[in-house]
Amino acid sequence: MTTETLTPRWQFRTPKQRLLRWIGWFWLVALTVFCWEIMTRDTIWAFVADAPRQAADIGDRMFPPAWAYINTLWEPLWDTLNIATLGTLLGILFAVPVAFLAARNTTPSVYFVRPIALLIIVSSRSINSLIWALLLVAIIGPGLLAGIVAIGLRSIGFVAKLLYESIEEIDQRQVEAVRATGASGVQIIDYAIVPQILPAFWGISVFRWDINIRESTILGLVGAGGLGLQLQASLNVLAWPQVTMIFIVILATVVISEWVSARVRQAVL
Template identity: 75%
Template sequence: MPVIAYPEGRKSWQRRTPRGQIAVWFGWLLAVAFTAFCWRVMTEGTIWAFVWDAPTQAADIGARMIPPRWSYFPTLLKPLWDTLNIATLGTLAAIALSVPVAFLAARNTTPSATFVRPLALFLIVASRSINSIIWALLLVAILGPGVLAGIIAIALRSIGFIGKLLYEAIEEIDESQVEAIRATGASGAQILAYGIVPQIMPAFAGISVFRWDINIRESTVLGLVGAGGIGLNLESSLNTLAWPQVTLILLVILATVVVSEWVSAKVRHAII
């Protein structure tokens, strides 16, 4: 039933007209039909015998994964270190590249809203549109497998994230502070250093640490496509059906993500 709100705050319930009721039921009918169509498309190639057997297979694999192979842990130390380096160096490279892009994309700092800003926005959108796994696949084909491909993949993926949030923070600054500094006859560099940068530093620090936390998680799977890190060990263990090793690797990844989340929370709390 529609609700009519009067100026004095009183609300009145009114029954829909027959035509309105038919329109509502017709809308629900279309929604149900569309849902049924989508379900049919999604399950067109499904082999239902595998689906019914999935609980049995999951229980069998789960039994093989326990207990973890703790003796395999020393082998994971170097890949884990590579994973942390991929995330950290990739984030630092992304910060260095995304800061100028963000200033070029912000309306109040771009040198040209007609030409430069659309180009900067295009770079941000292009970076965010391609997943880090896709970047890693392309870079492994170009540079070969290894940590370098993973670092560049993380950096290219992070430019869009950092650049978008940072240019939005730049556009939301208090312009009165900038005008006050400009009124003193300050140069463009001084306006930037004393009027804009201090206002965006808390947001910049939080964005950077948050992206580093995300990159820790993303870098753990880049090895699946040959971009280095602990994902290489995960792929080899899966290919050889070494389920106890898979369990240990998953536990190590979980512990790494939990620690990175704790560190990033502490850093954000200390900075902001």
């Protein structure tokens, strides 16, 4: 008997691990098939088969774009920018105190105040801005105000979450140094915490503004003003060349906002 026969072969997984792995894959495939059956239960496959032809037909109708229609879009575009900007400012106004209340090293109470602040953050992030707009249009009526408040409510959770994580990651030695001078709680925040989180704050704010530009373009679909309202009007009358022009304006706006956001974040970080 040779030495090679006596030497045990190393295996990446034991037989039991391989068996459990195959069982896991089997149930994953079974779950996928089950979910697919539920998702496609009411699907009319004749419509799906006809979808490429319908898409090609709509694509033919969308070109060439109605370039003259751009003059009608300047005011809705301005409304969209205002919704995104004012909504971002509104969200930041509420997000900053919520972030300080949620951070472990700045909250007045870890067991009472912090859970409430975290609940506000989770509630804000759990509901999409389009749903916020839908609710607000029903409450305060259609218009730009509903869009601004919807963007603000959505922004609170995003900004507060990233900001309170930045607060918890600050250098505590600077805080202790300022506290040793006899500074008050407000002075500690002003001289020890704010300077450390200020670059992150500007980066988060600009990043959220960039996201809000994209989200505010569709709020008009539920009556919250902006380009979405103009898009809905064009879709209602099947004016496909106008729809193409709106898409081009939205794309250009998002590209410019992305460029501005990247330059600002590069400057402050």
